[in-house]
Amino acid sequence: MLAGYHIPAVAVIVAVLLPLAAVTGQPTQWRSSKCASGAYAANGTYQANLALLAAALPANASAGSGFATATVGALPDLISALALCRGDVVTDDTSASSCRACVAAGFRGAQRDCPGRKDATVYQDACVLRFSDQRFLDFVGANSPDGMFSSDSSGDIITAPAALFNAAAVALMNATASHAVTADKYFATGEEDFHASSRYPKIYGLAQCAPDMTAPQCRSCLTGFVANIPWFLNGNPRGRALGIWCNLRYSVDPFYTGGAMVKLSAPAPAIVPSIAIAETGTGRKRRIAGISAGVGCFLLLILILAACAFIRFKRRKANKNDHSALNEMARVKCTVYDFLTLQEATENFAEKHKLGEGGFGAVYKGILPDGHEIAVKKLIDSTGHGLDQIRNEVLVLAQLQHKNLVRLEGFCLHQNEILLVYEFIKNGSLDNFLFVDASRRNTLNWNEEYNIVLGIAKGIMYLHEDSSIRIIHRDLKANNILLDEAMDPKIADFGLARLQVGGHTQTKTTRVVGTFGYMAPEYAIHGNVSPKIDIFSFGVLVLEIVTKRRNCGSCEADTVNLLTDVWACWTKGTVSQMIDQSLEGHSRVQALRCVHIGLLCVQSDPHDRPDIPSVIFMLNRADMELQPPAQPAFFFGRDSNSDSQQLEQGTYVYNRSDVMIEDISVNGLTITYPYPR
Template sequence: MLGGILVLAAVLLPLAAPQATQWQSTTCASGAYAANSTYQTNLGLLAAALPANVSASPAGFATATTGVVPDLISALALCRGDTNASSCRACVAAGFPGAQRGCPNSKDVAIYQDGCVLRFSDQRFLDFVGVESPAGTYSTDVGNLTAPAAWFNAAALALLNATVDQAVAATARGDPAKKYFATGEGSFDATYYPKIYGLAQCVPEMTAAQCRGYLAGFIGAAPWFLFQNGKSGGRALGVWCNLRYSVSPFYTGGAMVKLSAPAAVLSVATAETPAGRKGRVAGISTGAACFAVLMLILAVFAFIRSKTRKAKKHDDSFNKMARGKCTIYDFPTLQEATGNFSEKHKLGEGGFGTVYKGNLPDGQEIAVKKLIDGAGAGHGLDQIRNEVLVLAQLQHKNLVRLLGFCLHQKEMLLVYEYIRNGSLDNFLFVDASRRNTLNWDEEYNIILGIAKGIMYLHEDSSVRIIHRDLKANNILIDDAMDPKIADFGLARLQVGGHTQTMTARVVGTYGYMAPEYAIHGNVSPKIDIFSFGVLVLEIVTKRRNCGSDDCETDTVNLLSDVWTCWSKGTISQMIDESLEGHPRIQALRYIHIGLLCVQADPDDRPDIPSIIFMLSREDMELQPPAQPAFFFGEDSNSPSPPCQQGIYVYNRSEVIFENTSVNELTITDAYPR
């Protein structure tokens, strides 16, 4: 062991003195490794190998994994596209001791330097490139602006947009060294700054759409995180992508895209004009144009809400909302699209809003959520505003996409992508013909997709979010049978990390609520884990876990029934008879995971990264579950569960169903543990 320590010291000590002028920013996640531990040894191996691997790559990009769980480490390094091999290697090598200084003994660190990005983690984040994204970090230059802020912001936005376009288009030329990398230079007004410089880059493993989406998110956030600071440059940094601008040259070589001086002084409202949106159909486009018009919307909204003395609170909400992409629709457009919100276009109705199907003049199908008029509208406005605030900042394939919103007099409307297949409960509980069309591959995809959506909300989005109302009819299913989490009206943002908080107002759906939340109002990410566990059990068994008003007669406690079968070793009977062979083994494993998620003590429930590993890796051993939380009591009024129809034997290696058929064959369902 001492020899391993000396090897690690020999690796790290030569790297302990980075250049004095080296800029860096470090972000740390939870979890620490012990000194002289296996994790530290594995980290030393990475520090020895990764710098050479990334410098040898034409794209200046490399990933690596070493060790085994719980000491497995995943790592990524990306060098700036204009750095040479030796500079790239030195930057990545300096990142490891830099990470140790910034986040001592942390298992999960991202370190950003002028020449490279490095992340290592005990989480398998490399599995989610282009799907999940660690929250971005923002940094501004030291120098203060000497130019008018509106002029400079518009100039910087124009340059950044052009540079992003160039970076995304660079992959088409087939040069791996320049994939998703571009530099820009803009000549604007010598009175203030002769030139402004820009840079955009993504990891080469992303798709062009993913790269553009992440960089567009950074640009959309610039007015709030960068431009408001009155500085002459800034960075938006993420593990997968990064963006930078400055009045001082900071990259080597000539600019890949150049903007000439405009004929007149730019305004913020003209900084970005995406194509493809015409007339009333799209209202006002995303990016800088949305930022300019938002000022007018804020003024109007403040006037309307001044009657209820909540203008400041709402202004803050819309400031946050505008960090994401937004399209402002006018009311006549939505009236026309939905047939004046006619009954035949109604898709559904909830406590605060009615959802209508609409068709825009360009043929795009949309779903419009319209606040219900009348009593309780004040609470409805709070809920729907919360949904805008949350959704406008989120971009993920397993979350429903908010297209925009509309303010009309005292009404507020949200516009979503239209999901043709409707919600998951229609496949599981309502329409028997549709329910039977779900095969195991689709069920697996739905369960894993929901987990990835939760992973984004809990761990990887720019705002930490607890949904609080995950249930089958809040999961929409698109044409590709991919799930999309919807209805963020009750979502709660977590500030300052995943600390447990309390709420005086418990909201949600009985049957999916964790006991500590339903009884005591305790809010933590583990309440979403409980809801996810219920969903998993519902999907695998195709039986509803009913709450106080979900069932017509008897209250069905699915958790009690599943646990009864599990403890008797007869759980296989609750799975579809159509499942045979390996899918049946997977279904049994997923019931096991579902039970782990619905444990009474939140500390006994796994976190969402662990759940994704359990779902994705069948060789990962699962802990045995304890009795789940029976929120509705152990004495269920439902009929005897169907598991009592056969005799099952369960041990640590397999579940065996023994039932004599006509030809006296024995059926065995093996379930590796």
């Protein structure tokens, strides 16, 4: 089954400089390919799936906006693919056929340039194509590592000064990119008068983003490319900055169809007036005196600059670590916000704008001057942590880009305060839909609930398996799952543990952080840390979503919790009574399967719990037979002072006094535990 799957683009782009393919007299012949490691077997399932993509994706891309994404097959032969045609190539039926032909040619080019490779990106004049065995569509449009910058002179010479041409080209691309952000399909073309006496009197430009991107994402993507144009310009009359989600191109030759959407006048050349003076004897003396005075002033200026440079060098050396930290932050394209900007956006952090408060600090809604909504987290107890640690945390958060994670947009360092700026999620937390707000409790239908379960699993998959460093969240719970306008889940408050909590090793922690009712027993009692503690929390979440009942592991006096009730009904064969009685047919079967998977995830022995790839596989494959679950770990809120013990059935029974109770909350903010792979 071939399925279309669209996602927005990312603001962070990493480009790889590639050699330019041979350029003929026909622009459509230009092609450059990027091949990644990994080969598929000849005549195998992967090759068959690739053939399905090659047959369907060209038509999908040309049918509408010139942009299409698709996935085909199942692991380990699942393929993700993306095609983006140039905006002027899909204006009518005739040009749409050009888009279709370009994408089809891209598949053929990939076979020639990257034979037998599972991952290939092909750049052509009229389109960009990528297919891969990696789940790159699950990332928020990251172009890395498949971007490229290239320039080409083709033997031509720009007679005007290179600096003047460079400035003109950058000005044109800035204006064209700005227009593309507000234009239909995020596509714009530009034209600039250059030099009347030049062989090339005009410069032509083009800027484009994928149609599914938001305007801020498109702007950030193109801005990143424009900022890098000076690196490859060097007076070259043609250049490209290409990514799979946005691209730029300029040339002294017209290369797009239709008129220019942006037109600029010729840049004004620098004019140096020349005045001839007839020298006399007095004039000569004055000239010598002037030169002497000029030399003296020049030497004095050099001394002043040298003194300033020395003082600055001493200061920079004293603050080397701090500057290094800030430079690394800048390299990850993370916005550094001014404190006054955030103060105004939140009306001085007014109580009416507070979205929540927990163990890490308060979160406020803010509106920037351009109308963009943000969520600002003011971290508490940050005075004892150096800038290096803050840097590490921001670097970790900025690298995590996934559609099921809340995106970090920037940060602010103000005196002893640390403020993190996140995207604002309008629908708030899943907790409000399940337990808190009775008026919203029944607004979720089963399709939305199942999408939430699957989306949370995909977010955990990214943290555990696909990110550059493994992240163990350690506090997955309903109020740390936010729902966007499409009711897609986003995991919040990951990546803060290292900033706030010390004393970690790779497998054990001296301080337990988390929330009662969601903590795995081996973590709560012994401090053992592994990805399986997130699996346990996910299992509790699944059971809460299906039953719309809160697990009472956090209640002070309850001796029976949700896990107890679900297991009791499961053993009696009456578990269907705990799900929405309005569900029928396939939806009801799917809900019961989710209960089964949830019980598998909350088993007391971590080795019995499935890993997250297996969980996703079980959720996606309805025909996969599931093993019977063992009795889950129960959390009783007993008043007994007995020691923690493990019963014959593998059930943990313990009192809160048994637990390593530092930084444990009932309704706190999320704790994470990142460590290198």
